[in-house]
Amino acid sequence: TxxxxxxxxxxxxxxxxxxxxxxxxxxxxxxxxxxxxxxxxxxxxxxxxxxKEPEEVEKAEVDEESEVDEEAEKVPKSKNIKESQKSASNKLPIFLSVLALACSIYNLSLTRNLTGNNFGNPGQIGRDSNSANFTEGSIASIANAVSKSVVSIVTSTDQKSFFSNETTSQTAAGTGFILSSDGYIATNKHVVSGASKIGVILDDGTAYEDVELVGTDPLNDFAIIKINNVNNLSPVKLGDSKTTSTGQQVVAIGNALGAYQNSVTSGIISGKGRSLTATDSGRTQYETLSDMIQTDAAINGGNSGGPLVNAAGEVIGINTAYASQGNNVGFAIPISSVKGIIKNVLSGKGFERAVIGVRYINLTPTIAKEKNLSVTRGALIASSKNNKAIISGSAGDKAGLKENDIITAVNGTEIGNSGSLSSLIGEYSVGDTVKITVVRGGKTETLELALAAYKQ
Structure with a gap:
């Protein structure tokens, strides 16, 4: 002051x-x-x-990433990034009581008119959507439209007492958004992982207990759940996170602090391609998150799994984490990086992530200079101490990829500002054929391959 x-x-x-x-x-x-x-x-x-100088905010950024669980090189852990999940303080005896309590809290009801889903072919959503800016009253209009498709998620996890055989129920709250009229919902993996019961509360207060976990992403903090026996929900419209830009205006919607349904905050995209290590409030679990969208729109505990929306009302990210020691430093998963999974699920093919099957390092100008490489952006295929660079029998292996190859583009979209290799491949489904641009020995060539499912 x-x-x-x-x-x-x-x-x-x-x-x-x-x-x-x-x-x-x-x-x-x-x-x-x-x-x-x-x-x-x-x-x-x-x-x-x-x-006046702004308060410094520490961020955990790394240059490396792997398409599989083990990364090509070790990624340092940050000490100040928390998962945006808020555990409820009350332990309720039965899950119905949890939902009843939640309904009494989440009583906000708004009028909206946005329906439908927009996938199209990967990469077909134009730049116009992300170049739009907010006008007077447009934030309220977008919030009213999108909130109809944003839900609160209440989970119950059974825990056995350390001193007796008694089982208690720990409740927690998060956020999700509707993908289809028949009940498919996107959220964060950490919101629903380990839950014995999952409940969903719509914006109008309608509560559902017949909810199942469809699947969790092995490479990202992403999950899909489903409300059974419904057919009248209003899905969001998905945008194209590849064409987002720093400074672009955005809106975040979520169940703030696990107590305020569909709270709305606005801001801008502060950065792209961020990598960090997220931890829960107790610092008992850590997860490396890569290629994240950074925003100054306030993201609080309970917002996990909520949508990050552009000025056209399209979802461009999934709110996931926030910097505990920074003011308005939040992170979201790019929506394009999970479109392939969503498409698979909605077409009835199950929860599967498409991969090439290689280990790689994200190139930066610094790494390129150290290794005397001819390109400064791309995915350098590399082995780690205990793992080969090319997974045997994978799509990359069948296409003839080799260690030290540099993948620079997927179907003409360059790796870098548009996303990492994993994110760009994540836009496609298992079985899709893609063309990848490869630099090998200083020469550029194009390889075609059919994407396979990730196998643990």
């Missing part, structure tokens, strides 16, 4: 006169001079506030 003190100036006349007109003029001039001094001080105060 910048404090300012207004200086008071005393003005004295050097001579006295009996002429009342001259005295009046002197008083007038003194008042005007005093106003000028006060104006100058106010301007100085404003300038001081503008030049």
């Amino acid at each position: 910048v404090s300012s003190q207004t200086e008071e100036s005393d003005f004295e006349s050097s001579s006295k006169t009996n002429d009342s007109v001259e005295k009046a003029e002197e008083v007038k001039e003194a008042k005007e001079a005093e106003k000028v001094e006060e104006t100058k001080e106010a301007e100085k105060s404003k300038e001081a506030e503008k030049t």
Whole structure:
């Protein structure tokens, strides 16, 4: 806080006169001079506030990533990134009570008109959607439209007492968004992992207990759940996270702090391609997250799994984590990186992630200079201490990829600002054929391969 003190100036006349007109003029001039001094001080105060240094925020960034669980090289852990999951303080005896309590809290109801789903072919959503800006009243309009498709997720996890055989139920809250009218919902893996029961509460307060876990992403903090026996839900519209840009305006919607359904915050995209290590509030579990969208739209505990939305009302990210020691430093999974899984699930093919089957390092100009490489962006195929660079029998193996090859593009989309190799491949489904651009020995060539399912 910048404090300012207004200086008071005393003005004295050097001579006295009996002429009342001259005295009046002197008083007038003194008042005007005093106003000028006060104006100058106010301007100085404003300038001081503008030049105040922002509080530094630490971020965990790494340059490496793997398409499989073991990364090509070790990624350092950050000490200040928390998963955005808020555990509820009350332990309720039965799950129905949890839902009843949640319904009594989540009573916000808005009028919306957005329906339908937009997948198209990967990469077909144009830049116009992400180049749109908010206008007066548009944030409220978008919030009203999208909130209809945002849900609160309440989970119950059975835990046995350390001192007895008694089992207690630990409840927690998160967020999700509707993918289809028949009940498929996207959320974070950490919101639903290990839950013995899952409940969903719509924006209008309708609660569902007949909910199942469809699957969790082996490479990302992503999961899909399903409300059974419904057919009238309003799905979101999915955008294209590849064409997002730094400075772009966004809105985050979620179950803030596990207590405020469909809270809305706005901000901008602060950065792209961030890598970090997330941990829960107890620092008992760690997970490496890569290629994340960074935003200054406030993301709080309970917002996990909620949508990050562009000015066209399209979901471009899944809110996942926030920096515990930074003001308004949140992170979201790019929606394009999980479109392939979503497409698979909605077409009835099950929860599967498409992969090439290689281990790689994300190139940076620094790494490229150290290794004397001809390109500065791409995925350098590399082995680790205990793992081969090319997984035997994988799509990459069958296509003839070799260690030290550099993959620079997928179907013409360059690796780098548009996303990592894993994110770009994540837009496609198992069985899809893609063309990858490869630099080998300084020469560029194109290989075609059919994507296979990730196998643990």
